[in-house]
Amino acid sequence: MQKILEFLRQIPLVAVLAVTGLLLTWVALVCRDTAYADYETQSFSRPLLSIVMEGIHDGVYPWSGGGDGDPAAEAGSTAAAEAVAAAEESPESAKENGGQEAPEETEEKENTEEKESANQEKKDEEAASEEKTEEEKTSEEEDGKEGTEEEKKDSETEEKGKREKSDAAKRIEEAARQAEAKDALVEEVEAQVKAVEESETAPLDKPLDPLPENVCNKVVGAKDYGNADSYFMSPDDTLYNTDTEGMFARGEVTYTLGETDDSYFEDALFIGDSRTSGLAEYGSMMDHTSFMSRESASIYALFSSKMDFREPGSDVRETDLYDVLSARQYGKIYLSVGVNELGIGNTYGYYELYRRALIKIRVMQPEAIIYIQGSMHVSEAVAKKDKVTNNTIIVQRNKAIATLANGYNIFYIDMNTAVCDKNGNLIADYSGDGVHLKASKYELWHESLLQNAVSR
Amino acid sequence: MVVFSSVEFIFRFMPVFMIIYWIAPGAAKKYILFAGSILFYAVGSGWFTLLLLGATVFNFLLGNWIYMKPGRRLRPARAAQRKKYLRIAVGTDVFLLVLCKILALKVNAALLPLGMSFYIFKMISFQADIYTGKIEVRPGFINTAVYFSMFPQVTQGPIMRYGEGNFEQERRITLRAVEDGMVFFVIGLGMKVLLADRIGILWNELTKIGYESISTPLAWLGAYAYSFQLYFDFWGYSLMAGGLAMMLGFPLIRNFTHPYAASGVSDFYRRWHATLGSWFRDYVYIPLGGSREGAFKTIRNLLAVWLLTGFWHGGSLNFIIWGVVLGLIIIWEKYPARMLLERFPVLGHLHTIILIPLTWVIFAVTSLQELEIYFSRLFPFFSQGVAVWKGDIFKYLGIYWPYLLVSVVLCVPAAYNLVVMNRRHPAVIALLTGVFWWSVYMLVNNAGNTFMYFTF
Numbered sequence: 001m002q003k004i005l006e007f008l009r010q011i012p013l014v015a016v017l018a019v020t021g022l023l024l025t026w027v028a029l030v031c032r033d034t035a036y037a038d039y040e041t042q043s044f045s046r047p048l049l050s051i052v053m054e055g056i057h058d059g060v061y062p063w064s065g066g067g068d069g070d071p072a073a074e075a076g077s078t079a080a081a082e083a084v085a086a087a088e089e090s091p092e093s094a095k096e097n098g099g100q101e102a103p104e105e106t107e108e109k110e111n112t113e114e115k116e117s118a119n120q121e122k123k124d125e126e127a128a129s130e131e132k133t134e135e136e137k138t139s140e141e142e143d144g145k146e147g148t149e150e151e152k153k154d155s156e157t158e159e160k161g162k163r164e165k166s167d168a169a170k171r172i173e174e175a176a177r178q179a180e181a182k183d184a185l186v187e188e189v190e191a192q193v194k195a196v197e198e199s200e201t202a203p204l205d206k207p208l209d210p211l212p213e214n215v216c217n218k219v220v221g222a223k224d225y226g227n228a229d230s231y232f233m234s235p236d237d238t239l240y241n242t243d244t245e246g247m248f249a250r251g252e253v254t255y256t257l258g259e260t261d262d263s264y265f266e267d268a269l270f271i272g273d274s275r276t277s278g279l280a281e282y283g284s285m286m287d288h289t290s291f292m293s294r295e296s297a298s299i300y301a302l303f304s305s306k307m308d309f310r311e312p313g314s315d316v317r318e319t320d321l322y323d324v325l326s327a328r329q330y331g332k333i334y335l336s337v338g339v340n341e342l343g344i345g346n347t348y349g350y351y352e353l354y355r356r357a358l359i360k361i362r363v364m365q366p367e368a369i370i371y372i373q374g375s376m377h378v379s380e381a382v383a384k385k386d387k388v389t390n391n392t393i394i395v396q397r398n399k400a401i402a403t404l405a406n407g408y409n410i411f412y413i414d415m416n417t418a419v420c421d422k423n424g425n426l427i428a429d430y431s432g433d434g435v436h437l438k439a440s441k442y443e444l445w446h447e448s449l450l451q452n453a454v455s456r
Numbered sequence: 457m458v459v460f461s462s463v464e465f466i467f468r469f470m471p472v473f474m475i476i477y478w479i480a481p482g483a484a485k486k487y488i489l490f491a492g493s494i495l496f497y498a499v500g501s502g503w504f505t506l507l508l509l510g511a512t513v514f515n516f517l518l519g520n521w522i523y524m525k526p527g528r529r530l531r532p533a534r535a536a537q538r539k540k541y542l543r544i545a546v547g548t549d550v551f552l553l554v555l556c557k558i559l560a561l562k563v564n565a566a567l568l569p570l571g572m573s574f575y576i577f578k579m580i581s582f583q584a585d586i587y588t589g590k591i592e593v594r595p596g597f598i599n600t601a602v603y604f605s606m607f608p609q610v611t612q613g614p615i616m617r618y619g620e621g622n623f624e625q626e627r628r629i630t631l632r633a634v635e636d637g638m639v640f641f642v643i644g645l646g647m648k649v650l651l652a653d654r655i656g657i658l659w660n661e662l663t664k665i666g667y668e669s670i671s672t673p674l675a676w677l678g679a680y681a682y683s684f685q686l687y688f689d690f691w692g693y694s695l696m697a698g699g700l701a702m703m704l705g706f707p708l709i710r711n712f713t714h715p716y717a718a719s720g721v722s723d724f725y726r727r728w729h730a731t732l733g734s735w736f737r738d739y740v741y742i743p744l745g746g747s748r749e750g751a752f753k754t755i756r757n758l759l760a761v762w763l764l765t766g767f768w769h770g771g772s773l774n775f776i777i778w779g780v781v782l783g784l785i786i787i788w789e790k791y792p793a794r795m796l797l798e799r800f801p802v803l804g805h806l807h808t809i810i811l812i813p814l815t816w817v818i819f820a821v822t823s824l825q826e827l828e829i830y831f832s833r834l835f836p837f838f839s840q841g842v843a844v845w846k847g848d849i850f851k852y853l854g855i856y857w858p859y860l861l862v863s864v865v866l867c868v869p870a871a872y873n874l875v876v877m878n879r880r881h882p883a884v885i886a887l888l889t890g891v892f893w894w895s896v897y898m899l900v901n902n903a904g905n906t907f908m909y910f911t912f
Contacts, residue, residue, distance in 0.1 A: 010631040012885050014638045017892055021467075045457075046900070047467035053900040281845045282669065432664040439669030440842040 024049035027062050035064045185322055192363040193356065199246055207239055207403070214256040215407040217452060219398045220416035222377050222391030222424025229387040233396055234347040240403040247362050247410075248355075254407035260453035265289040267331035271307075271321065273297040275376060275436060276336050280310055282442040287312050292324050298340040299353045303360060325364040333361055333368045334449075338375030338397055339435065343388040351400040358404060369454055372405055374398035374414035376445075379434035380425040389435065391424055415448040458500030458570065458611055460641075460696045461648045463899050469496065474703060478634075482626040486602050489704060496607040497570070504569035508605060511552065515579045516600045518545040519586050526589045538587065545583040549576050561771040571611040573768060575604050577735055582618050584739055591618055599623040608700035612693055614711040614731040616701075627705035637702030639879045639888065644695030646891035647866070649898050652689035654859050655681050658852060659820070667821075667829045668842045673849040675833040679813040681856065682820050684863040687716070690729065716812070716867040720797055720804040722786045724812060732768075736761045751791065758790075759783045769819070774827060778818040785811060 008015040028048045032041055039051040055061060243249050262285070269290045270276050280291035294307035303321045310316050335357070341350055354372075361370060375394050377383070383390040398414065405412040419437065421427050426434065430441040437445065457464040473492045480488050498505040522541045524530065530538075553576040560568035582603070585591045595603075595618065603618050604610075658681045662670055670678065694711035702708055711731050718724035725733050741761045747754040759780065766779020789797060789804075797804045814834070821827045832839040853860075865871045878884045 007631070011635040011638075012880060012882075013642065013888055014635055016885055016889050017638070017642075020889060020893065045464045045468065047463060049467075050463060050896075050900040053897045056897065057901040281848070281851075282665075282843050284843070432666055433660070436664050438664070438666030439845065440666055443843065 021049065024052050028052050031062045035060055035062050182322065185326055189322065189360060189363055193359050196247060196359050196363065197356075208244075208250070211250070211405065211407045212254060212256075214258075215254045216402065216405045216412040217257065217374070217414040217417075219374060219395065219402050219412070220377070220414050220420060220424055222383070222395050222416075222420070224392045225384045225390065227384065227387055228390050228392035232342060232344075232346055232388060232393055234400075236396075238348055238400075240351055240400050247359065248404055248406055250406045251408045255411075255454045255456055257411065257413065257452040257454055259451055260455060261450065262288060264453050264455075265332070265449075268334060269324070269330045269332070270334045270336070271302070272334075272336035272373070273338075273340055275339070277308070278436060278439070279442050279445055282439040283446040284443065285446060286310065290324075290330070292321060296340050297337060298344070299337050299350060299357055300341060300344060302337065302357050322364075325361065330365055330368050332371060333365055334371040334373055335361070336373035336375070338394065338401075339378075339389065342393055342397075347393070347396050347400050350397050351404075354401045355404055358410065368409075369456070370410045372401050372410065372412045374402065374412065374416060376437070377416050377420050377424055377426045379428050379431055380421075380423070381428065382434035383425055395424070411454055413449070413452045415445050418444045418448040458496060460693065460700070461645055461895070461899065463896065466645075466896070466899075470700075477704065478629055482628070485627045485705070486598050489606060490598060490602050493602070493605040493607040493610060497605060497610055500611065501570040504572075507552075507569055507572075508575065508610075511549070511576070511579060512601050512604050514548065515545060515582060515604070516595070516597050518542075519583055519595060519600065522583060522586050523591075523594050524589075526592050542583055542587045546580050549579050549583075552576065557767075557771055574613040574615055575610060577615045577732075578604055578609075578618075581615070581735060581739060585618055593624050595623065606701070606704075606706075608697045608704065608706075612690075612697070613729075614694055614697060614709045615735050616706075616709045616731065620709060621706055629703075629705045633702045633705065636708075636879070637699040639876070640695045640699030640702065640708070642699075642888045642892045642895075643875070644692040644697075644699060645895045646888075647688040647692030647695065649692075649895040650891065651859055651863060651866075652685050652687075652692060653898070653902075655685045655688070655856065655863065658856050659685060661852065665848070666842075667826055667833055669844050670833055670841070671844050671846055671848050672833055672836045674852060675830065676813075677849060677852060679817050679834065681860065683813040683816045684860065686816060686819075687712075688863065688866070694729075714867070714869040714872070716809060717869050718805070718808050719801055720789050721782065721808055721811060722789055723804070724808050725782070725786075732765070736765060740764060754790075755787050758787055762786070770822075772822050773824060774818055774822050778815060781815055781818060785815075 025048050028036065028041075028051050032039075032048075032051065036051045036055055039054055040046075041048060041051055052062070055064075265285055266288050269292060270279065271292045272279075273293060274295040274297075276291060276293035276297075277295065280286055280289075280293060289312065291310045292307050294305065297305065297307060306318045306320055308316050309319050309324055337354075338350070345353075358370060358372070361368070375398055377391045377394055378386075378389055383392075402412040402414075404410060416424065416426075419426055419430055419441065426437075428434070430437055430444075432438055457469055459465060477485060477488050477492070494505060494509070497508060518541050522538050522545070524534075524538070553572060556568050556572055560566075582591070582595075582600070586595075603616075603621055603623060609616060659678060662674070662678045667675070691712040698708050698711070709731065711729055713727040713730065715724045715728035718727050741757050744757040744760060745753050746757060762779040762783030763776065764779070765782070766775045766777070769775045769778070817830055817834070818827060821830055829839075833841060875884055875887070879888075
C-alpha cells in the first residue's frame with residue numbers, strides 16, 4: 001500500500017486523471033440503465049464515460065433517475081433558478097471565477113440552459129401535466145422560503161452583511177414572484193392552445209384547393225441532388241392542411257400580397273434563428289422594427305429557450321417569447337426558422353410543431369398578421385454534399401408549412417426567389433458559408449419583404 | 457483517431473498503446489512503437505501508408521549508402537559517389553513532396569498524404585545529417601523507421617532531428633517523464649479545445665458576414681483572433697506531441713517559445729514553429745551561404761528561404777505573398793531598421809505584435825480579391841465597406857472577450873511558466889484536471905475539429 005501511494009505520488013496528474021476517469025466510468029456503468037437509459041453506449045470509438053458528459057450537456061445527471069420526468073422537473077422554472085443564482089452570487093465569488101475558467105463556465109451554462117429548456121419544451125408539448133406543474137410550484141415556493149430563512153439567520157451576524165443579504169432575500173422573493181406569474185401565464189396560454197386544438201375539426205382526407213394567386217408566394221423549388229437523407233423527410237403524398245374550421249380555416253375574404261414601405265414594419269416582430277439575427281443586424285431595419293432571434297433557434301425550443309430581443313431605441317436583452325408576446329400586441333409577426341431543425345424529426349413532425357407554435361402565437365397575438373417565412377435554401381456546394389442540410393428537405397418542409405396559410409390572417413412568403421439561381425440554390429457569391437447570407441445581401445431579403453406584404 | 461484531441465485517441469489508442477509500450481521489455485519498445493505508429497497512420501490515411509513505408513525503405517537504403525564512419529579519409533571516387541546518392545535521395549524526396557503539393561493544389565486536396573510535408577522534411581534532414589557526419593552511428597532500419605513514422609510527430613511534426621531522438625540508446629521510461637508528458641499533453645489539449653476551437657468560431661463568423669461588411673475594429677479583432685486561433689491550435693498540438701513523445705521516453709522537442717514576446721519579426725520566427733525555421737536555416741539558408749557572403753547574397757538567401765517557406769505552407773498565391781512579405785520585413789529589420797530597433801527595443805516588440813497579425817491575415821485568406829477587401833477594411837482609407845453594422849465589434853467582443861483575455865494572458869511567458877514550474881502543486885494538478893475533463897466534455901458534445909496544420 002505504501003509502495004502504491006509512493007508510486008502515485010510521483011505521477012500525481014496521471015493518477016488523478018486515471019482515478020477520475022475510472023470514477024466517471026463507474027458512474028456511467030451504474031446509471032447506464034437509469035439516468036442514461038436513452039444514451040448510446042455501444043459505440044467502440046467512444047468511451048463509456050462520454051454518456052456522463054453528454055448527460056451534463058443535456059441537464060441529465062446520475063441522480064436524475066430514468067428517462068423523462070425528472071430532468072424536466074428539475075429544469076422547472078429556469079427563470080426562477082437563474083434569478084436566485086444571480087441574486088446569491090456575491091461580487092467576491094464573481095472575482096474568483098476570473099481567468100481561465102470564465103469562458104468555460106459561460107459555455108456550460110449556455111449549454112445546460114439550452115437543453116433544460118429543450119426538456120421543458122418537451123414537457124410542454126406533452127402537456128396534460130397540470131398536476132406536475134402544481135407540484136413544482138409548491139416545491140419551488142418551499143425552496144424559496146428556506147433560502148430566505150437561511151439568509152435571515154446569517155444576517156444577524158454582521159451589519160453590513162445584513163444589508164446585502166436582505167437585498168439578496170428581496171431579490172429572491174421578487175424572482176419567485178415573477179416565476180410564479182410566468183408559470184401562470186404559461187399555464188393559461190397552454191390551456192388556450194389546448195382549447196384551440198380541441199376545437200379544430202377532424203382532418204379531411206384530401207388537400208384543399210390552393211389559395212388564389214398572389215395571396216401567398218409559391219413555394220420555391222430546388223434541384224434534387226439525390227443525397228437527402230429520407231429519414232428526415234415524410235412521404236411525398238403526406239396530407240397537411242385539412243382544417244376547415246378554426247384559426248387555419250379559409251374564410252370568404254382573402255388578401256393579396258403587394259408592395260409596401262418601411263413604416264409597415266414599425267409594428268412588426270421578426271422571430272427566427274441566426275438568419276433573422278443577420279436580417280436585424282444588416283437588413284437596415286433595426287431602427288424601426290423589433291426582432292427576437294438567436295443562433296440555433298428552432299421550432300423545437302421556440303418558446304422555451306432564451307433569445308435576443310431587440311426593439312428600436314433600446315439595447316439587446318435576453319428573454320423568452322412568452323414575455324415578448326405578452327408585453328404588447330404587434331401588427332405583424334414574421335416567423336422564420338427551419339434550418340436548425342433539418343436534422344431533427346421528419347417533415348411531418350416539423351409541420352406539427354410549426355402548427356402548434358402558430359396557435360401559441362395566435363393565442364397571445366389575436367390581431368396580428370402572421371407571416372410564415374419559407375426557409376432560405378442553401379448553396380449548391382452545401383446542398384450537394386450534405387445529407388441533412390440540403391434543399392430537397394428544405395423545400396419539402398417549406399411546402400408543408402405553406403399549407404398552414406389561410407390567406408386571411410396567416411400568409412406564406414418565400415424570399416428564395418430573391419437569392420437563388422434557376423436551380424433553386426442559394427447563389428454562392430451571396431453567402432460565406434453556403435447557409436447564411438453575407439451581410440451585404442440581407443438587403444435582398446428586406447426588399448423581398450417590402451414587395452410581399454398584405455395591407456388589410 | 458489521428459487527431460490527438462479526439463476521444464478515440466485519448467481514451468482508446470493512447471492508453472492501450474502506452475500500457476503495452478510501457479510494460480514491453482526495453483529492446484522491444486521500438487518495434488512496438490513502429491507497429492503502433494503504422495497502425496495509427498493507416499487509420500488516418502489508408503493507402504498512403506504504403507507511400508510512407510516506401511519512402512522509409514528508400515531513404516534508409518540511400519542513407520546507408522551515404523553513411524561513413526566519422527573521421528575516415530575518403531577516396532575521391534567514394535566522395536563523389538556519396539554526393540551522388542545524397543542528390544538522388546534529396547532530389548527524390550523533394551520531387552515527391554512537390555508533386556503531391558501540386559496535385560493537391562490542381563486536382564484534389566486529398567492527394568496530399570497526411571503529414572507528408574513533415575516526414576519528407578525529416579527524411580531530407582536525415583540524409584543531410586548522415587552526409588555531413590552529424591549522425592555518427594550507422595542508423596539501423598527500425599530506428600530509421602521509428603524516426604520517420606513515430607505517431608506523435610508523423611502528422612504535424614515537430615520536425616525532430618535524428619540526432620535529437622537518442623535512437624541508439626534503449627528507451628527508459630521514467631515516472632517523471634510520464635508525468636511531465638501528461639502535463640504538457642493536457643495543457644496542449646486545453647489550448648486546442650478550449651481556446652483555439654472556440655476563437656475559431658469568431659473567424660468563421662467574419663467569413664459568414666463577408667469581409668466587405670465588417671467594421672474596421674472588427675477587422676482588427678478578427679486579425680488578432682485568427683492569430684490566437686492559429687497560435688493555440690499549433691502550440692497546443694506541439695505540446696501534445698511533445699508530451700506524448702516524452703511519455704514514450706523521448707526528450708521534449710520545443711516548437712514554440714513564446715513568440716509573441718519576441719523582440720522582432722525574425723526573433724518571432726526563431727520562437728514560432730522553431731523546428732521548421734531551424735530546418736530551413738540548416739538545410740537551405742546556410743548551404744546557400746547564409747549571411748557570410750555580403751549583404752546582397754544574404755538578402756537573396758533570406759528571400760529564397762521565405763519563398764520556400766511560403767510554398768511549403770501551400771501553393772496558392774497568398775502563401776507565396778505571405779512568405780515574401782515576411783522575408784522583406786526580416787530584411788528590413790536586419791538592415792535599414794537595425795540601429796533603430798537596437799536602440800529602442802520596445803519598437804521591436806510593438807511592431808511584432810502589430811505586423812504579425814497582419815501577416816496572418818494574408819495567411820488566412822486564400823483569395824487575393826478577398827484579401828484586398830479585408831485589408832481595405834483594416835485600413836479604411838479607400839473604401840467605406842458595404843452594409844457595415846457599426847455595432848458588430850461590441851457584439852463579438854461581448855461574446856469572445858473571455859477567450860481573448862485568456863489568450864493574451866497565455867502570451868505572457870511568465871503566466872505559462874508559472875503553471876509549468878509549479879506542475880506538482882496541488883492547485884495546478886486540480887487546474888489541469890479541470891482543463892482535461894472540460895476539454896473532454898467539449899469533445900464529446902461537439903464534433904471535433906482537426907488541427908489547422910493538417911493541411912500543410
